[in-house]
Amino acid sequence: MNTNQNEGLLTQLTLPSPPRRSFLGALLVVGGGAVSALLTVPLVRFALHPIFVKTTETSWSDIGALSDLDPSAGPVRKAIQVEQRDGWRKTTSEQSVYVTRDASGQLRVLSSVCPHLGCTVPWLEEKKEFICPCHGGIFSSDGTYRGGPAPRGMDWLETKVDAGHLYVRYQYFRQLVPTREVMG
């Protein structure tokens, strides 16, 4: 320890000799450090929990019975209930998706969120196209990019069929990038 520092310190009283005092000081530092760590590590883990935990545990949303879905005439808009974990609670929100068929006739479910800047894209029956009302992105009936400022086609969603019902896993995708990337 620096002697200057101690000049004003503890002058009136009898003090232990310097080597002894620095040993006790070191003991304090080591002991104090060990005990602080005991509390600091769990505190840090506790505070960082929501940052590292996987909150995007997305569930399957029921679109409806397969027999009721007939997208042969063109994409059908469906409202689905999406359940999401929000910390200690579970929220349910309504989202709209389009059920359509791809070129090979397979069922395909599209997110209605425009990959350009996130507006909701309507299907225009008379034009047989998806046209985004915000900046005019144009997509074909299976979501393929046709024109406008969008960087890619409309995003398809993961689906499964269970007991005659079509289920979709609703997700959000990054906008303004040419590839379909799921957002955290």
Place this chain on the structure above:
Amino acid sequence: MNHETRGSPEVLGAVQQSGRLMRWLNRRTGVRNLLHEGLAEPIPGGARFAYVFGSGLLFIFLSQIITGIFLALYYVPSADHAHVTVEYIVKEVAAGSFLRSIHAYGSSAMILLLLLHITQTFLYGSYKGRRELLWLSGCILMALVLGMAFTGYLLPWDQKAYFATAVGTNMASEVPLVGDFIKRMMRGGAGMGTLTISRFFVAHVFLIPGLIFAFMAAHIYVFRKAGAAGPIHENPVRPRMQPQPFYPRQVLYDLAFSAALLIALGLLGHYLPFELGPKADPADAQYVPRPEWYYLPMFQWLKYWPGAKAVIGIVVIPSVIASLFALTPFLDRGLERRPWKRPISVGLYSLTLLGLIALGVISNRNDRRDPAVLQQLARQEKATADFIAAKFEPEEASRTGVPVLSPELEKGKALFSSLACNACHRPDGGGTAAGAKLKGLGKSQDQIKSLLLTPTKSMVAGGMTPVQQPDHDLAALSAYVASLK
């Protein structure tokens, strides 16, 4: 510094640098005097392990503040969320159960240390010799710590917390004249509910901690003014014994004790996590409430004062004991400190302490002898264990603001999203950065319809485009917009 590194020029340079920084800081803050003032406190007769309890209390209080602040990251003080958020902390959040246990056991540790601190002060006669204010501020701090334990206990809103607090707040109504008012004040109404949690939360987190800080500062200040009293043979006014500075020996003792306390709390928290029972169910008529150990003597005491006599047991006798206790340094004025030479004060203190312990033991024994109570307590323990073992289920967020709409409005609402109106305006009629608020326009359906067809100049400037849709769709959409309130 050891002798090998002393000669090293790099180390010497670093020390000089830090010395310069220290001088700079000191000229501006006077930190050196402050440090000197804090560390050079003379302790007559030297450092002892008997003096560690005050520092231990301060240390655990700091730990309570830190863990408390972190718990508040997840806790929500309301009757419908308090329990689920504590459950979330315990079952889901990393290290949550551990930190909550340290906080919950910490309250027991505070009270245990308080008892040890007071007992040491009493036996050593350390309240003597111009130390009345030191003692009184200590008494207030004790009441505040008990208040912290009482208010914190309710916050998890489980069965135990709910019923213990229901009993605790009911006791207040025994106070003559103002009892009922006090009870309502504490509960925020006649019954226990979400307002009770808010009140207890404010007391636990803002009010009482603030008072504790203030009285702790006063306590430490008057302690330093009077000086440490030293051992029982020392004169409390004019110390004669050879003093030793607080630093390093007493600091080391205090910190070693505090570290041992924290390690003990950590081990308890790790191996025996603090329990959380099922959510409070006020309708449960079977529940047998039992307070935490430190309130058990009072709980047992009340059983001996039925009906009209209750005011004596709950108000009069405790008030007399508390007043005698608070006035100790005024009543016991002699400078004699050796406990065996002060039979009355030490006798009364020991008797009160033994009485409290006896009451706690009797309460515990009564429970163990009553098969009906024993059975119910076992059932409650099982319910708690089952609850802790169950997987965490997130709370279903209530879906408000979704009224049942007529088919016409339902159609309008569907158009609102399919025509991407909701890209700029919120579906509930609220505004966004991109679009104006639609609720409460005060316009008729026809007015809205014509605005949809031919928007005004300012609407067009804001990005609104004419809605070109079949007439029946326009009618449905404008009916929906007109319905937004």
